[in-house]
Amino acid sequence: xxxxxxxxxxxxxxxxxxxxxxxxxxxxxxxxxxxxxxxxxxxxxxxxxxxxxxxxxxxxxxxxxxxxxxxxxxxxxxxxxxxxxxxxxxxxxxxxxxxxxxxxxxxxxxxxxxxxxxxxxxxxxxxxxxxxxxxxxxxxxxxxxxxxxxxxxxxxxxxxxxxxxxxxxxxxxxxxxxxxxxxxxxxxxxxxxxxxxxxxxxxxxxxxxxxxxxxxxxxxxxxxxxxxxxxxxxxxxxxxxxxxxxxxxxxxxxxxxxxxxxxxxxxxxxxxxxxxxxxxxxxxxxxxx
Amino acid sequence: xxxxxxxxxxxxxxxxxxxxxxxxxxxxxxxxxxxxxxxxxxxxxxxxxxxxxxxxxxxxxxxxxxxxxxxxxxxxxxxxxxxxxxxxxxxxxxxxxxxxxxxxxxxxxxxxxxxxxxxxxxxxxxxxxxxxxxxxxxxxxxxxxx
Numbered sequence: 001x002x003x004x005x006x007x008x009x010x011x012x013x014x015x016x017x018x019x020x021x022x023x024x025x026x027x028x029x030x031x032x033x034x035x036x037x038x039x040x041x042x043x044x045x046x047x048x049x050x051x052x053x054x055x056x057x058x059x060x061x062x063x064x065x066x067x068x069x070x071x072x073x074x075x076x077x078x079x080x081x082x083x084x085x086x087x088x089x090x091x092x093x094x095x096x097x098x099x100x101x102x103x104x105x106x107x108x109x110x111x112x113x114x115x116x117x118x119x120x121x122x123x124x125x126x127x128x129x130x131x132x133x134x135x136x137x138x139x140x141x142x143x144x145x146x147x148x149x150x151x152x153x154x155x156x157x158x159x160x161x162x163x164x165x166x167x168x169x170x171x172x173x174x175x176x177x178x179x180x181x182x183x184x185x186x187x188x189x190x191x192x193x194x195x196x197x198x199x200x201x202x203x204x205x206x207x208x209x210x211x212x213x214x215x216x217x218x219x220x221x222x223x224x225x226x227x228x229x230x231x232x233x234x235x236x237x238x239x240x241x242x243x244x245x246x247x248x249x250x251x252x253x254x255x256x257x258x259x260x261x262x263x264x265x266x267x268x269x270x271x272x273x274x275x276x277x278x279x280x281x282x283x284x285x286x287x288x289x
Numbered sequence: 290x291x292x293x294x295x296x297x298x299x300x301x302x303x304x305x306x307x308x309x310x311x312x313x314x315x316x317x318x319x320x321x322x323x324x325x326x327x328x329x330x331x332x333x334x335x336x337x338x339x340x341x342x343x344x345x346x347x348x349x350x351x352x353x354x355x356x357x358x359x360x361x362x363x364x365x366x367x368x369x370x371x372x373x374x375x376x377x378x379x380x381x382x383x384x385x386x387x388x389x390x391x392x393x394x395x396x397x398x399x400x401x402x403x404x405x406x407x408x409x410x411x412x413x414x415x416x417x418x419x420x421x422x423x424x425x426x427x428x429x430x431x432x433x434x435x
Contacts (some may be wrong), residue, residue, distance in 0.1 A: 009325040012361045023400030
């Protein structure tokens with residue numbers, strides 16, 4: 001091989017190096033630009049979600065209404081990304097108070113839209129008719145949700161939850177569970193899980209929703225909660241928080257004031273979650289009769 | 290030269306490269322023998338392929354570049370813009386490429402290709418079925434399978 005070969009090879013090497021360097025530099029600039037655009041889009045979305053969070057939070061009912069009808073009451077709603085599908089509903093009527101907790105399909109923006117729609121529908125229903133049987137309210141909501149979101153396609157939007165009506169005069173609690181989760185307990189540590197209906201609201205027009213009645217004893221307490229609380233992954237073995245753990249916590253702290261129990265459950269959920277992502281929207285509502 | 294129990298006949302050789310042919314497979318193999326093939330030798334070798342295809346059918350071409358350490362942009366441009374349309378017209382179907390297992394070399398090839406696409410458009414890549422393989426044996430197996 002002569003000197004000409006080495007000269008040509010050297011020139012080709014330099015050319016290769018220059019072209020590759022330019023190519024990689026262009027890619028780097030391109031990636032930096034894309035990264036900037038992504039960052040901007042991320043901030044825009046985050047800003048929108050933060051604002052939407054304020055709007056959704058402002059739609060949550062005033063706890064002081066419940067405190068008029070009950071010895072004590074508290075609730076917590078902690079959506080997975082600030083906005084989400086869990087909602088608390090409170091509406092006083094002439095004879096008592098209707099209240100409930102709903103958990104819409106999924107989480108995030110679509111769940112928030114569904115949850116807000118559901119809450120508005122519930123409010124409208126309780127304003128237009130006097131409702132003392134929660135299952136009537138749930139049936140009407142089922143009808144409205146189904147016709148609004150699911151009539152022309154597969155069921156895409158539904159919600160679980162428990163709707164209650166408490167008659168202060170009769171000291172009777174009526175409730176209708178649409179796959180909702182509820183536990184009745186007292187300060188002695190006696191605890192009872194309430195029957196759960198098998199259908200979700202909005203899935204099928206033909207679904208039946210049953211009404212249950214309970215005689216309430218003084219100092220009885222009721223907790224309604226979404227599965228986001230018990231389904232949270234965490235702990236040492238990254239397992240679900242579980243209903244058993246919730247029950248144990250309730251028994252352990254049953255004598256404490258409602259607000260304190262609320263704080264304990266909030267802290268326990270947070271501790272259990274640890275560095276994990278929040279699995280789902282989390283909410284619970286506690287009343288003391 | 291024997292690959293996968295098939296005899297390949299030496300058609301052309303210079304100090305930088307060799308060209309083999311197997312009639313049964315209708316396959317030619319270009320072997321880079323040095324770190325760099327000067328453009329004139331590169332063109333000579335590939336023109337031998339286009340000459341050979343006039344007499345003997347060649348459907349598959351393997352270019353084993355594992356010995357190369359310098360990627361030469363003008364040679365690559367000539368390959369894409371001038372040589373490829375000619376052999377495609379003459380019946381070449383697939384081109385198997387074997388690159389040295391060097392990340393920087395692969396990046397240099399990527400950069401070169403990117404520049405060629407920018408200059409001639411994406412269509413420049415059309416025509417032949419291009420496969421990147423690890424060895425000549427793998428390319429032959431692939432041809433036998435299909």
